[in-house]
Amino acid sequence: MVLMRSLGEPVDSAPLRVSTSDKIHTERHTMELRELxxxxxxxxxxxxxxxxxxxxxxxxxxxxxxxENVIRDSRALTSADKHSLIVKPSE
Incomplete structure (x- = not known):
């Protein structure tokens, strides 16, 4: 949200670290956004x-x-639930 409000403008990493709790989470969230x-x-x-x-x-x-990756990584879903959510129409 901080980056979106500052679209096109550099944002110091300090406020991002505060919003994500630390440097590791900031890097992870940045990587997730880049994956998108x-x-x-x-x-x-x-x-x-x-x-x-x-x-x-x-x-x-x-x-x-x-x-699919979020479903696979879920600890709240059983293997059967994961499979039913991920199964492709051709399977």
Missing amino acids: EFNIVTSEADGNQYYTLVDLQIDNTKLPKLV
């Missing part, structure tokens, strides 16, 4: 790291695979 094909550029100035969300264009063809 969001164009996020990192830069550094005066010893600070910045993230810039360049635009809001995403590749919708990637969404089914991302949803």
Whole structure:
């Protein structure tokens, strides 16, 4: 949300770390956004790291695979539930 409000503008990593609790989670969330094909550029100035969300264009063809990964990683679903949610029409 912080990146979206500052679309096209560099955002210091400090506020992002506060919103995600730490550096590791910030990096993970940035990676997840990049997996959705969001164009996020990192830069550094005066010893600070910045993230810039360049635009809001995403590749919708990637969404089914991302949803499948979330289902596979779920601890709340049984194996049978996971299979029924992931099974392809041709199977």
